[in-house]
Amino acid sequence: MTKDKVAQVYDDVIARNPGETEFHQAAKEVLACIPPVLAKHPELSAHKVLERLCEPERQIIFRVPWTDDQGDIQINRGFRVEFNSALGPYKGGLRFHPSVNLGIVKFLGFEQTFKNALTGMPIGGGKGGADFDPKGRSDGEIMRFCQSFMTELYRHIGEYTDVPAGDIGVGTREIGYLFGQYKRITNRYESAVLTGKGLDWGGALVRTEATGYGAVFFTQEMLKARGQSLDGKTCVVSGSGNVAIYAIEKVHQLGGTVVACSDSCGYVYDPDGIDLDLLKQVKLIERGRLDAYAERRPAAQHRTEGRIWDVTCDVALPCATQNELDGPDAKTLVGNGVLAVAEGANMPSTPEAVEVFLQADIAFGPGKAANAGGVATSALEMQQNASRDRWSFEYTENRLAKIMMSIHDDCLTAAEEYGTPGNYVTGANIAGFLRVSQAMVALGVV
Numbered sequence: 001m002t003k004d005k006v007a008q009v010y011d012d013v014i015a016r017n018p019g020e021t022e023f024h025q026a027a028k029e030v031l032a033c034i035p036p037v038l039a040k041h042p043e044l045s046a047h048k049v050l051e052r053l054c055e056p057e058r059q060i061i062f063r064v065p066w067t068d069d070q071g072d073i074q075i076n077r078g079f080r081v082e083f084n085s086a087l088g089p090y091k092g093g094l095r096f097h098p099s100v101n102l103g104i105v106k107f108l109g110f111e112q113t114f115k116n117a118l119t120g121m122p123i124g125g126g127k128g129g130a131d132f133d134p135k136g137r138s139d140g141e142i143m144r145f146c147q148s149f150m151t152e153l154y155r156h157i158g159e160y161t162d163v164p165a166g167d168i169g170v171g172t173r174e175i176g177y178l179f180g181q182y183k184r185i186t187n188r189y190e191s192a193v194l195t196g197k198g199l200d201w202g203g204a205l206v207r208t209e210a211t212g213y214g215a216v217f218f219t220q221e222m223l224k225a226r227g228q229s230l231d232g233k234t235c236v237v238s239g240s241g242n243v244a245i246y247a248i249e250k251v252h253q254l255g256g257t258v259v260a261c262s263d264s265c266g267y268v269y270d271p272d273g274i275d276l277d278l279l280k281q282v283k284l285i286e287r288g289r290l291d292a293y294a295e296r297r298p299a300a301q302h303r304t305e306g307r308i309w310d311v312t313c314d315v316a317l318p319c320a321t322q323n324e325l326d327g328p329d330a331k332t333l334v335g336n337g338v339l340a341v342a343e344g345a346n347m348p349s350t351p352e353a354v355e356v357f358l359q360a361d362i363a364f365g366p367g368k369a370a371n372a373g374g375v376a377t378s379a380l381e382m383q384q385n386a387s388r389d390r391w392s393f394e395y396t397e398n399r400l401a402k403i404m405m406s407i408h409d410d411c412l413t414a415a416e417e418y419g420t421p422g423n424y425v426t427g428a429n430i431a432g433f434l435r436v437s438q439a440m441v442a443l444g445v446v
Contacts, residue, residue, distance in 0.1 A: 003035050017103070036418045053084065091163050093170065100130060114432030118431060129167065142173065165375070205392065207381055222340050225363075226339075234314050235317065237251070238309075238324060238325070239318075239345065268302050312336040316340075320348060322345065407428075413427070414426070414430040
């Protein structure tokens, strides 16, 4: 009966949210893990927790008009989905990318709800963004877009209501323009309304590195649980943005070697190990493509054919975007002897890929657990803003490492308790679900 109940909830999700395939995928993954929990806690069914969890508390869509450098008026669409606030103010990033639509924002907000719960911090889940592409745009164009975007968004956010951060296409520069407009409109220096700020105006040390570092800390814990470590391991990291770059950095610090990374134009294979200083120069300073990296690195090859997952490795860290690693990719990785896979991005592995990893008994860390380091450090940034304090890099990184260790242990414990020992997917979904659902019951029908 419990399985039938969950199946009915999923059918309702599809019916109420037609065409939103990413949201359907995220909901299906969580719901598939829940029947044993409802069997043990029947009161959750009586309170319709599943139904409420799958319906966002608030969905906001708005027009974003702005003027480009040629004086032409451009129109984009902005989104903010405030998914669940049972544990605290909505918390989640803003994504600026042409692919952004309501379904993607809902999938991200849904995932964020459970991810934030896993951190143990008092934060709810939300997500937002726009179908604006910052690539190729001048600083002036990006500033004008951000100001127009915030002119609508400001009325929906606040340090006790909803605290956005960055995501794909939104870094410190964009957060600066957004915060400046928020401050201008409200006449308040409300530092904790946005996270991912610059260090000179309320930002936190380690926030830039946090998602990448956190994914690697989680990977190290998965390997440790199997009597291994990252030391001496060959790794592949997809992407070359902030998450990927700092995942590479932490892998190297822990004794591993990253031999490949990627962008939308292909991937670089560097058998001597990625030169992190050169990668940062090309991607963070020059905002260039990876072929520029290969041109300055004699042993490196820039490949536009094939897949980055064709590269033999011990550890794979997908850190780019959703559904970038599919079933055939997973089979290739397993066939080449991969030991561990941890998701630095949000849902980068397709359901088919996840099934391949689980069937092969690969240590697999799902995004809602493995990439929770970014939002955990955002919550630490909020703490510092609230107390008008600033912590050292070492102190903040140590807090992050402990949070990731705790998430790992909570996932393992939940997986064991509910009959799937070693399965981080079910462990993460169940541990996150229990925290959110128990808070929802305590707060009543709201």
